[in-house]
Amino acid sequence: MKPDIEYIPDDSVNDVLDQELRVLLTTCFTKPRDLVFRNRRYFREPYRHRWVIRDNQGKIVAHIGVHEKKVEAGGCMFRVGGIAEVCVHPDCRGKGYVRMMLQCVHGWLSEKGFTFAFLFGDPLVYGSSGYVQIGNLFHGGGEHGWKQVKAMIRELSLTSWPSGDVHLPGPTF
Secondary structure, eight states: OOEEEEEEEEGGGOOHHHHHHHHHHHHHOOOOGGGGGGOOOOSSSSSEEEEEEEOTSSOOOEEEEEEEEEEEETTTEEEEEEEEEEEEGGGGSSSSSHHHHHHHHHHEEEEEEEEEEEEEHHHHHHHHGGGGGEEEEEEEEEEGGGEEEEEEEOOOOOOOOOOEEEEEBBOOO
8 A cells, every 4th residue: 555645844843743753863864973863853954845654653654855955057047856864764664665755756846846856865776766876066165165076866857957067055965
């Protein structure tokens, strides 16, 4: 049976839901740097949108967060959905939850006029959802300059990913 995928705008997250999200994130992300999830529901920067799957008892067992970002290439700006904090509770892995949620997220992003979805992740995990590696993304700007980063993108429209340097201002996520 296909699970229900629930959209949750971040501004509607109350204290109880915040705690539940942080429990899932700390269960799934276990590196020392991931201790940030004990105190907040995002790694570096809050995002406005999230999708979750709940088990039969109503407990959140899968999660995807989405940042609204813009990238610049060749004088053009493109709206991109930055996929973050993708996780599935260890007891619920192997059921295709990430792929199902990404399909839902991609539809939502397309409807809202986003040109691309992008993430920093493993090609073996995200390739089956249409993501391809790119090597022309630079992040940062400001006093620290631009730094080339490895990322993956998925086209959400008829627009192809630019071939020249693409700049993502601000922090990574």
